[in-house]
Amino acid sequence: MTVSTNKPPRLLLIGANGQVGWELCRTLAPLGQVVTASVEGGTDHWVDLADAESVSRLIQEAKPDAVINAAAYTAVDKAETETLIAQRINADAPGMLGALLGERGIPIVHYSTDFVFAGDTGQPYREDDAPGPLNVYGATKLEGERRLLDSGANAIVFRTAWIYGARGNNFLLTMRRMFADKDELRIVNDQIGSPTWSRMLAEVTALVLHRVLIGELDIERVKGVYHLTGAGQTSWYDFACSILGASGERCRLLPIPSSEYPAPAKRPAFSVLDNSKTLETFGVRLPDWQHSLRQCLEELR
Numbered sequence: 001m002t003v004s005t006n007k008p009p010r011l012l013l014i015g016a017n018g019q020v021g022w023e024l025c026r027t028l029a030p031l032g033q034v035v036t037a038s039v040e041g042g043t044d045h046w047v048d049l050a051d052a053e054s055v056s057r058l059i060q061e062a063k064p065d066a067v068i069n070a071a072a073y074t075a076v077d078k079a080e081t082e083t084l085i086a087q088r089i090n091a092d093a094p095g096m097l098g099a100l101l102g103e104r105g106i107p108i109v110h111y112s113t114d115f116v117f118a119g120d121t122g123q124p125y126r127e128d129d130a131p132g133p134l135n136v137y138g139a140t141k142l143e144g145e146r147r148l149l150d151s152g153a154n155a156i157v158f159r160t161a162w163i164y165g166a167r168g169n170n171f172l173l174t175m176r177r178m179f180a181d182k183d184e185l186r187i188v189n190d191q192i193g194s195p196t197w198s199r200m201l202a203e204v205t206a207l208v209l210h211r212v213l214i215g216e217l218d219i220e221r222v223k224g225v226y227h228l229t230g231a232g233q234t235s236w237y238d239f240a241c242s243i244l245g246a247s248g249e250r251c252r253l254l255p256i257p258s259s260e261y262p263a264p265a266k267r268p269a270f271s272v273l274d275n276s277k278t279l280e281t282f283g284v285r286l287p288d289w290q291h292s293l294r295q296c297l298e299e300l301r
């Protein structure tokens with residue numbers, strides 16, 4: 001696919017109000033006409049990914065040249081009981097999108113998660129390592145990846161992790177709120193992962209999609225799963241210490257094991273992703289998580 005200079009490509013962004021979706025609205029703008037869709041409204045189109053008919057109608061009405069799906073059921077603990085709705089949004093909808101777009105030859109970028117892995121190897125995961133989700137969210141996201149790719153669609157799936165940013169429901173903003181309210185916080189120190197700035201994820205998405213749209217990357221050749229997180233690794237406790245250090249607030253942070261912070265959904269102990277396939281294929285070197293955190297905090301200030 002090569003972009004014409006007088007007719008900008010129509011980029012359908014599903015989940016435009018989410019933390020990644022919101023950043024994508026900006027980073028995709030130079031690539032073409034961004035057409036937004038969400039379930040909450042305030043966007044160009046309304047869509048409920050749990051409703052097959054509305055997904056089909058969206059594709060017919062929006063007439064996209066490419067789709068970016070940043071929508072998902074992301075309530076990890078609630079998914080343990082709201083299994084059916086998580087299944088519809090995270091597993092059925094990507095399969096349906098794949099079928100609708102595959103037959104029209106329209107490329108799609110989709111996001112998945114480090115929670116597809118069990119986290120028991122102690123080694124950064126590569127894309128072809130065996131998955132083993134520990135919770136419903138991870139299982140439905142894994143099924144979504146597979147159904148999208150099995151549909152034959154020209155899909156790029158970015159598996160990412162521990163997303164934070166200036167907007168949305170995330171660890172960084174929760175910590176900043178709590179530092180102001182509490183004298184002491186107990187933070188889990190035995191889950192290791194890679195914090196990923198939503199802006200960085202959105203920028204890399206735009207960069208890769210741009211190369212696909214101008215024909216520099218052959219989507220037939222590069223379609224598949226890629227790991228895309230901040231480089232390096234940390235625990236939630238050390239992540240919190242870094243946020244606190246930059247905040248100027250006073251709060252005592254205590255490291256605790258996960259067993260002292262029970263949650264409905266089990267989390268992987270070590271879910272660091274190896275980003276080297278993303279570097280080899282797209283030439284994108286992911287910045288260290290601390291570098292991105294500094295930039296994000298600077299902006300919040």
Ligand SMILES: NC(=O)c1ccc[n+]([C@@H]2O[C@H](COP(=O)([O-])OP(=O)(O)OC[C@H]3O[C@@H](n4cnc5c(N)ncnc54)[C@H](OP(=O)(O)O)[C@@H]3O)[C@@H](O)[C@H]2O)c1
Binds near residue numbers: 018020041072074
């Ligand atoms: N957050 C993380 O730490 C993390 C980690 C790994 C992977 N991921 C993946 O990264 C992607 C982006 O996540 P995020 O953190 O940006 O999520 P988010 O902030 O929770 O946003 C999710 C978006 O999905 C939309 N949505 C929910 N149910 C929907 C439905 N039935 N129909 C249509 N849209 C619906 C929501 O729309 P409204 O705003 O309109 O309600 C929301 O905008 C997801 O695929 C997620 O699984 C996230």
